[in-house]
Amino acid sequence: MIYLDYQATTPLAPEARDAMLRWMDGPGGSGFGNPHSPHRMGRQAAAAVELARDQVAALFPAGGRVIFTSGATEAINLAIRGSGSTGAVSYSAIEHAAVIDTAETAGRSHVLNVARNGQCNTRQDLPNDTRLVCLMQVNNEIGTIQPTVEWHRKAKANNALYLCDAVQAYGKIEVTGADMIAVSAHKLHGPKGIGALWVRDGVDLDEVQTGGGQENGVRSGTLSPMLCAGFGVAAQEARERMAEDAEHVEKLWHRARDLFEEWELNGSEDARWHGNMNIRPKGPNGGGLDVNRLMSECREVMFSAGSACASGSGRTSHVLEAIGLSAKQAKASIRLGWGRYTTMEEIETAAAKINAAAKAQGIEAGA
Template sequence: MIYLDYQATTPLAPEARDAMLRWLDGPGGTGFGNPHSPHRMGRQAKAAIEMAREQVAALFPAGGKVIFTSGATEAINLAIRGSGQDGSVSVSAIEHAAVLDTARAAGSCHVLNVAQDGQCDTRQDLPADTRLVCLMQVNNEIGTIQPTVEWHRKAKQHNALYFCDAVQAYGRIEVTGADMIAISAHKFHGPKGVGALWVRDGVGLEEVQTGGGQEFGLRSGTLSPALIAGMGAAAAEAKDRMEQDREHIEMLWDMARGLFADWTLNGSEEARWHGNLNIRRKGLDVNRLMSDVRDVMFSAGSACASGSGRTSHVLEAIGCSKAQAKASIRLGFGRYTTQEEIEQAAARINMAAKEQGL
């Protein structure tokens, strides 16, 4: 099989797997201690978590703290719900459903428009009572890179906080300009089931999950040393090889663009993470295509909405018709993707499209 769905999840890095193993000990081992216990095994587990916290923090701006969560969705809820209830929340029209749905549930929600290339322009007005601006750094469906520094500045001008979903950016490009940032380990070759919210120093939050008061009194629940150690190792590996990974992905992008030259690109080609190729072909039956090319793992859009039957809100927001959105596919590649896999996948997808008479 050929895996081209890196926006949905990434393969676990060997370094992350190795870091997790000690903390998965069974009877007779010493790595299964509760990190919140005061005895030796507990202190060892806590030390592993704190080392991972430093590894994860190394890819964030200076001057903040890392709060471990069960994933990005929990981090997003803590940021949006925990930062207050009075005032409007402004979100871009192409945010992940975890942000859009949480913002709507939290109260007054103002949606920011995006251009055809997927960019969210800061010249838009914000409601006078805006308390929080939410704009992701890299879009999960079309890979658009947003002007986060400018949006952070605009939020400050309105005395509002700025929250950034950096799930698709962290470990790939520099994460900058925000008051709160959410990430998920399995998007940068770490394990599933763990993420984090970075909070800038001086930003106050209220707990939204009560219990034992772990994680700075903001996120209760026993932490998993194994998952967090794996996340830390994945972050350290991403930091060490970020430039190497970027060069590899640029090479794959150039190859893929040539092999799919007669398809239409959705979103900006320049302001984009080039590990995301979202393309469409007029009249394409995507369900048939996926059935005909079962040995290539790709997406008809966002994995979080696959099977829902809904048209991609991201593609609609950038001006695609329902027919164009439903004729689109997303190919995601990264660190472990080879040139041969891109070539083979393109040949099979193009052949299957040709068999549809396209």
């Protein structure tokens, strides 16, 4: 099988797996201790958690703290619900559902419009009642890099906080400044089931998940040393290999663009992470491509018809709609994602299969 769905999840790095194994010890071992217990095993587990916290923090700006969560969705919920109840939340039209759904149920909200190139329009003003601005750094569906620095400035000028969903950016490019940043381990070759919220010094949060008062009284629940250790080593590997990984991704991008040159790219060519290629056949209706049939006929190639979080819902992608695609164009779009462990041969083989399957539908991508 050829895996080209890196935006949905990434393969677990062997270094992260090795780090996790120690903390899976059962009877006779010493790695299963509760990190919140005061005895020796608990202190050992707590030390592993704090080492991981430092490793994760090294990819964030200086001057903040890392709160471990079960994933980016929980981190986003903690940021939105824990940062205050007065005022509205303003978010871009292409945010992940974790932001949109949480903002809409947390009180008043405003939607910020997006240009056709897939970037949040910086010419618009923030509504005066905004208390929190939510803008991701790299879009999960089309890969566009957002003008986060400008929106952070706008938030500060409005006396609002700024939350950045950096799930697709963390460990790949430098994470820009914000008041809060949400990330997930399994998007940078770490384990599923753990993420983090980085909180700038001076920003206070109310406890959203109550219980034992762990994580400095902000997020209750027993931490998993195994997951923390895997996350920490994955973050360390990403930091050390960032330039190498980016160079590899860039080579794959240019080859893929050549192989899919007759397809239309959704979103900016340049202002994007080049490990994400969201494309459709040219034409007003995306050539009428049946993506479900395409995926069935290319079952050895793992790719997406959109965000994995919304796949199977039957809904048209809100991201593709926001950049001006018709419903038919959006439904004829596919997303290919690659990264550290993808080979050039896999890109070439996948392209041959996808292009052949599209042609079998009577679709010439350039028509």
